[in-house]
Amino acid sequence: MSVLATIGVLALLITVHELGHFLAARLQGIYANRFSIGFGPVVLKYQGTKTEYALRAFPLGGFVGFPDDDPDSDIAPDDPNLLRNRPIADRAIVISAGVIANLVFAYAVLVSQFGIVGIPDSFNYQAGILIPQVVGDNSAAAVAGLQAGDIVLRADDLVFAGTQNNVQGLVDKISTAPQQAIELEVQRGQERLKLVVTPDLTADGQGRIGVQLAPNGSVTYRRPHGLGEMFSLAATQFQDMLFRVVKGFQMLITNFKEMASQVASPVKIVEWGANIADADSGNLFFFAAFVSINLAVVNILPLPALDGGQLVFLFIEMLRGRPVPSQIQEGVMQTGFLLLMGLGLFLIVRDTAQLPVVQQFFQ
Known part of the structure; x- marks a missing residue:
């Protein structure tokens, strides 16, 4: 049950991230025609009036699709509600909204932890x-x-x-x-x-x-002494978590050779979360907040296929006064996506092979 609970937490965090992008677009009147959790073949699908909602086979993330890149879209190329036709500020809000959603969610989880589980x-x-x-x-x-x-x-x-x-x-x-x-x-x-x-x-x-x-x-x-204590303690713990996560990524960048082996796949994260839940189910709140902050920091890194990489292109566009050619953007993003997927699959295989149950099976 602890494994299933942990998987549920990870799925929720991915959904929160993509929901941030989706709502930031829809609330600004920007078209968004796809909302998917996972990649690859569609497992479940629901076609709404404006958006296709889908659950896909490989739960390594998710995406929000826009008709800008859909060759079958019947929307006029110069429609002001296409994402690419919006001002840089509007697009930056959509791109960064997933990160913001994960950070807000992490803080809300910590507040909930103190309200439901209590204060240590x-x-x-x-x-x-x-x-x-x-x-x-x-x-x-x-x-x-x-x-x-x-x-x-x-x-x-x-x-x-x-x-x-x-x-x-x-x-x-x-x-x-x-x-x-x-x-x-x-x-x-x-x-x-x-x-x-x-x-x-x-x-x-x-x-x-x-x-x-x-x-x-x-x-x-x-029990907490009122809402003020809950929000104050949650803010302190949130700040401490964010500092530790950022510090960890700084160490990874500056000392990559020694720290690279600590990069974990979803398999390792699920194992870690299950161990935490087995020790104390109330710690799942802490686990959800910590992973949500990690997800936010990872996505804001200036790497291709991540939110930070798209923000880099927006920054270049702001400096140049015109967008980077779409062919270059697509090439960089597709290459980055393939590299990240390859790394993800490698880490999953590595961490799966290290699970005690797998090692016992092959002994």
Whole structure:
């Protein structure tokens, strides 16, 4: 059920993004004749009075179609309500509306989290340290056999009782032992395992194994003291999430070789979300907000086939005083789309092969 819930969250986020584009066009009177979730062959379709709504076979995104690019459209080429005939500002609103929708949705989800689940009041610490995610295929943690959902009970002679300093204790242990074997005692479901991990040596001379760490235990929630507290806390958490996401992309760009293995496909995101939901279903709100912000930041990057790439063409048009030739735009966008789809399929295959159930099947 947690997997289905996570897939539902991702589908909702894609729908929110495309709905942002669609509503921004329709509210300005701009024609939009297609609204699709996914790519490839149509699975389900509904023809409205002005728009075809479709669910397609490959759920790697979605798109809003405009009659500007439809050779069968009976709309006059000079119709002022075609997207290409609108001023740059109108087109920029349509293109950027998906990103804005995801950011607004993320904030609304955080507000809902505090209103429905409550506000974290205290944490009941239990023995061990939770590993929510193993980062990177070739990281020291992955090589040692650590998996998302594992609970580290001991590292050499350091035993992690139910205290608040557990995570920092393990971080210190790892960072001060680069290229030195550390024996871990790990709880995985009903099993207790002994694994040996050897931290990688980082550029600053410290050890790293490539995992996220979190306290093991459960949160006690309280009801919010009015709407003001809900909106204020949501704004603070939203700002913190946005900063961390942007910082992560900056690190990916500036240190691509080391960070590239952390780029995840929808398969890995679903696995991560399912683990979060298994630990605490209320965390699905956090997961939805975090992924929605990621989706917004990814789409605003100035890359072909993304919203940011289209905004670059609008900026060039503003500087030149006339649009970039349509043949060039189409060539760049189609090439970018094929590259992104290829990357997406590669990541899906890679992350699917790393799923524990798949690895057990081939053992």
